[in-house]
Amino acid sequence: MKKIIIAIDGPAGAGKSTIAKKVAALLGYAYIDTGAMYRTVTLRFLESGLPFSEEAVTAIAEKISITFRYGNGVNRVFADGEEVTDAIRSLEVSRNVSKVAAVGGVRTAMVAAQRKIGNQGGVVMDGRDIGTVVFPQAELKVFLTASVEERARRRYLELKEKGTEVSLEDLEQRIAQRDALDENREISPLRCAEDARYLDSTSLTIDQVTEKIAAMAREVL
Numbered sequence: 369m370k371k372i373i374i375a376i377d378g379p380a381g382a383g384k385s386t387i388a389k390k391v392a393a394l395l396g397y398a399y400i401d402t403g404a405m406y407r408t409v410t411l412r413f414l415e416s417g418l419p420f421s422e423e424a425v426t427a428i429a430e431k432i433s434i435t436f437r438y439g440n441g442v443n444r445v446f447a448d449g450e451e452v453t454d455a456i457r458s459l460e461v462s463r464n465v466s467k468v469a470a471v472g473g474v475r476t477a478m479v480a481a482q483r484k485i486g487n488q489g490g491v492v493m494d495g496r497d498i499g500t501v502v503f504p505q506a507e508l509k510v511f512l513t514a515s516v517e518e519r520a521r522r523r524y525l526e527l528k529e530k531g532t533e534v535s536l537e538d539l540e541q542r543i544a545q546r547d548a549l550d551e552n553r554e555i556s557p558l559r560c561a562e563d564a565r566y567l568d569s570t571s572l573t574i575d576q577v578t579e580k581i582a583a584m585a586r587e588v589l
């Protein structure tokens with residue numbers, strides 16, 4: 369059976385990573401979380417203490433080696449061999465990542481790394497520009513979204529489970545802000561590819577969405 373590329377794009381908190389992980393497991397594919405890559409560059413930039421500049425973040429993106437390792441359902445992320453799985457999920461990183469991801473030099477470096485990882489096929493890659501820029505030739509493209517209220521509610525429950533207290537209103541506002549930055553940036557803005565399947569998960573369960581995407585994959589396999 370041929371090994372295809374499945375691109376799952378959509379706004380923050382739409383459930384892309386949860387779903388992509390499940391679809392990858394069902395098909396025996398690798399799962400690549402491209403948001404984690406932009407988050408890792410952002411983390412290293414924040415740690416550097418440097419003032420923000422395109423040159424500073426581009427230099428980090430060009431040098432860094434980001435790798436993934438899977439085990440027990442956890443997608444572990446490493447920057448130059450050091451584990452950053454939890455550190456890249458901090459509110460501080462979330463607050464700054466869209467600014468870093470809007471820089472052309474950062475995107476060029478990340479897109480090159482993503483193409484290298486995925487070009488053999490057999491991958492489910494999630495992000496914002498996978499179907500439009502990274503792999504416009506992907507055999508299956510899905511644009512996964514949900515209402516901003518529902519996405520904030522899901523993130524709220526996720527954070528609460530981890531013991532992080534945040535207000536729902538605050539989260540909703542931050543998610544809407546991140547959407548606006550991602551949708552309105554000049555380079556590779558978040559948008560649904562013309563040939564992507566649009567899937568609104570607002571009133572669907574994780575299993576229902578997984579099944580829908582798995583069915584779409586079976587159609588093209």
Ligand code: C5P
Pocket residue numbers: 380381402403404406407465466467469470494495496497498546550
């Ligand atoms: O997917 P996640 O919410 O972790 O992504 C974090 C941020 O990284 C996004 O808000 C976006 O600014 C950026 N990103 C991107 N292109 C991708 C994946 C993520 O610009 N392919």
